[in-house]
Amino acid sequence: AVGPHELVYLRQLWDAAGVFYFMDPVSAAPELSSSPEVWLSSGGGGAQAHVDGHCESTISVQLSGRKRWRLGHVQVENVSPLRPSNTYEDGMAYRHPGGWAAGASVELQAGEALVFPPGMVHETLTTSEECAVSVTFQFATPPALRHWRNRLATLRRLWDVHECWPRFDVAYAAMLGPNLPRAATQLGGLLPGAVPALA
Numbered sequence: 030a031v032g033p034h035e036l037v038y039l040r041q042l043w044d045a046a047g048v049f050y051f052m053d054p055v056s057a058a059p060e061l062s063s064s065p066e067v068w069l070s071s072g073g074g075g076a077q078a079h080v081d082g083h084c085e086s087t088i089s090v091q092l093s094g095r096k097r098w099r100l101g102h103v104q105v106e107n108v109s110p111l112r113p114s115n116t117y118e119d120g121m122a123y124r125h126p127g128g129w130a131a132g133a134s135v136e137l138q139a140g141e142a143l144v145f146p147p148g149m150v151h152e153t154l155t156t157s158e159e160c161a162v163s164v165t166f167q168f169a170t171p172p173a174l175r176h177w178r179n180r181l182a183t184l185r186r187l188w189d190v191h192e193c194w195p196r197f198d199v200a201y202a203a204m205l206g207p208n209l210p211r212a213a214t215q216l217g218g219l220l221p222g223a224v225p226a227l228a
Contacts, residue, residue: 048061049061049088049142051171052168052170052171053170053171056170057168057170060085060166060167060168060169060170061166061168064085064165064166064167064168065164065165065166066164066165066166067162067163067164068089068153068161068162068163068164068165069160069161069162070094070096070153070155070160070161071155071160071161072155072156072157072158072159072161073154073155074154074155075096075097075152075153075154075155076119076151076152076153077119077120077122077123077152078099078101078117078119078120078121078122078123078129078131078150078151078152079117079118079119079120079121079122079150079151079152079189080103080116080117080148080149080150080151080187080189080190081147081189082189082190082191082192083147083167083190083192084147084169084190084192084193084196085147085167085168085169086144086145086146086147086167086168086169086172086173087144087145087147087165087166087167087168088142088143088144088165088166088168089137089142089143089163089164089165090141090142090163090164090165090166091137091138091139091140091141091142091161091162091163092139092162092163092164093139093159093160093161093162094139094155094157094159094160094161094162095136095137095138095139095155095156095157095161096136096137096153096154096155096156096157096161096163097134097135097136097137097153097154097155097156098134098135098136098137098143098151098152098153099131099133099134099151099152099153099154100131100132100133100134100145100149100150100151101129101130101131101132101133101149101150101151102132102149102150102180102183103116103117103148103149103150103180103183103184103187103189104125104183105182105183106126107125107126108183108186108187109186114188115188115189116187116188116189117150117187117189118189122150129150131150131152136156137163146173146176146177147173147176147190147193148176148180148184148187148189148190148193181197185197
């Protein structure tokens with residue numbers, strides 16, 4: 030649980046960040062204010078490659094120090110139709126046949142930010158000697174439409190994003206039935222306007 034001192038600190042972070050320029054202030058403000066995570070790491074520390082379980086995109090803002098991010102897509106050959114758990118839990122990506130190779134790498138300096146869609150494999154490493162501090166937020170609006178359209182066939186079988194499965198069911202029902210417009214409005218920001226492209 031977050032204590033009163035942490036709430037003051039988080040409020041200061043929120044006030045400093047505000048709503049990012051590419052977001053709708055009305056819909057984004059509640060999302061951003063409910064999802065901040067502050068990360069502290071000394072030199073050489075970080076997170077092993079993993080996939081987060083949420084359906085929203087992530088933005089990470091580097092407040093101090095330097096952090097290297099490596100990101101890549103979930104590989105279809107590592108996902109079973111039986112949806113086993115822990116396919117991309119912390120460090121599991123390295124144990125897959127052939128290991129894990131990131132498709133992109135970026136080093137964030139203080140004041141820089143990185144945005145990535147849900148279902149991405151990502152790892153971090155603090156490359157500065159001083160403590161690296163960052164804050165991450167999740168947001169559903171604007172949705173990562175192209176990402177979901179291109180990756181849905183793989184991600185729909187990935188246990189790590191099982192929080193999204195109820196939304197996938199709506200997308201598939203929409204493709205199979207005559208109620209596409211009504212179903213698209215029920216997707217909660219996941220695929221509105223993009224469901225026909227999945228058929």
